Amino acid sequence: MSREELKLDKNDFELLRKQIYRMCGLTISEGKEYLIQHRFKALYKSRNCRSWGEFYKLLVSGDIHFKEEAISAISTHETSFFRDNHPFTSIRNKVLPELLKNRRPGGKIKIWCAASSTGQEPYSLSMLIHEWTRTAGGGKLSPADFSIMATDISGPVIERAKEGLFSNLEKSRGLPSGYDKYFEKNGNSWQVDSAVKSLVTFKKFNLLDSFRSLGQFDFVMCRNVLIYFDDPTKIDIVHRIHDMLPDKGYLMLGATETLAGHTDRFTTEHMGAVILYRKMRGIK
Template sequence: MNSTVTEASVSFIAEVVLKRSGLILSADKGYLVESRINPVARKEGFASIEALVAAMRARPDEKLMWAVTDALTTNETFFFRDKTPFDQFRDEVLPALKGRSTLRVWCAACSTGQEPYSLAMLMEEVKGTYPGMKLDICASDISERVLEKAQAGLYSKFEVQRGLPITHLVKYFEPAEDAFRVKPALRQSIRWRPFNLLDDPRVLGRFDVVFCRNVLIYFDPPTKQKVLERIASVTAPDGFLFLGAAETVMGVTDAFKAIPAKRGLYGRDAGVRKAA
């Protein structure tokens, strides 16, 4: 298979991806296009990326366009990634929202599921402190491929060793061939939904806490603003937003306010965050 890809094809693919996901693919990402799109081209029966692009130009096929988009989304994640947001969720957010009978959490780009499973495990660990509080997690991602993996809850030895304490592996997983599967009770406690962050999230419901980490970095400023304001529209007035450590709302939107000294944690409204 021909492995070279022209700048024109990279630009065309970047347009396809931008239009569908908001993801910005700069011109220097030819190597990424090559490594991620070659398998798609092969699977779809094309001799090269160039042949795939030629076919997409000749006859726009949405299924093919989405296969290309899906392949270029980044799914890097692991259990309890970055640790601090989970500590903040336990130590700041849960006490602040203690009165809730149901705590509605949205993992807005859940990838292969480690983030929502981490939250579900965390809640199991502290549920004695919050009797009567039920955790309702909605986990969404643009990629149905990664959502399928998330929902299956099947992780390799490598995946369960990145961030997951061994005691949690024993408590919340069961062996499955040469891997480990999340136990059914935990798997079934999460609602999995395919969702594009460029769409209106009201179809998913309303939430007290939203995790949208390490996603905005891939969007241009107007898209960041649109996504954040849409998230705000479904977040409770006293709700919280978690962003990645390298992301911020500053200069993008006033819909969320940074919580002082709590990097990555934002409140919907500064006036109702006394407990935080």
């Protein structure tokens, strides 16, 4: 296939980016024709499309499998263990002690990792919980007192995350010293320890859908996700997260994401370079 055959004209670009927005809320900016061409190239070829108009017709058809493949292709799945490090330091030193303090009698501490990609973030959190309950939790909690729901819009990505298998490169990216003990060699890959996996439940989920099926959470990690949505969609998601948190529950966003000037439903707590958003008491 020649470069000319893959060229995306302005009309087809407009149709495709509007359909992407309808399917998953992602905003493709003006001038990002190259992004659609690059992300959809393999899918375009696999379906033997002869034009982007033909590709668009498939995208708006009743072919659910094709739509899921397209959503997975256009979504960003960049991740690593303990990504950016500082957020996990703040979770260890601030969030976990506060969650312990405000724990409901007899109840589990429930955490949601939104847009969890191939699983490194929720598994990092599970490893951190295992370490914290053993060394700093004062014997008041065990890992079994926590549950982590990890969601992503891509079905294939979720299935891969469930396996908990990572290459040497994936395992080494970001993993702190001393955390190798949570992996076992499996052929040419590394398998996450069963105790780490036991805290995490994976679920395919679109952030545009109702949150009712997910339940309530004490802490929500929604890092490096909102930057892909327009402001109305972003605030709608944040307000629905607010509704599922208890008073003083925490929300963590990515380093480049902010709620400043967008909502007054959270108060901010600074931990070095990390900003934590805490639900204000009594705000509905």
